[in-house]
Amino acid sequence: MKELIFNYLMSKQWFTSLIKERFDNEMEFVQFNQHAEGCGLEDRNITDKYDAMQHGWEVGVEAVEEAFNNATNL
Numbered sequence: 001m002k003e004l005i006f007n008y009l010m011s012k013q014w015f016t017s018l019i020k021e022r023f024d025n026e027m028e029f030v031q032f033n034q035h036a037e038g039c040g041l042e043d044r045n046i047t048d049k050y051d052a053m054q055h056g057w058e059v060g061v062e063a064v065e066e067a068f069n070n071a072t073n074l
Contacts, residue, residue, distance in 0.1 A: 022071035029070075030063045 008014060040059070046052050 019072060023068055026067040026071040027064075030067050 040046075040055060041052050044055065046055055
């Protein structure tokens with residue numbers, strides 16, 4: 001029985017669920033300021049809507065990467 005429990009705890013499913021839980025917790029700390037999001041556009045002279053979307057995507061990806069790194073920092 002102990003071996004069965006050990007195998008379950010070490011399984012990929014358990015590890016994945018642990019990382020997902022920690023990631024979800026870290027996402028609570030990702031701050032989004034609706035009014036300040038566009039400020040980077042003016043600073044970078046971005047006037048094209050597609051360039052603006054790319055900038056927003058990059059900022060979002062960086063925030064998710066930071067949350068993931070914090071979640072996996074065991």
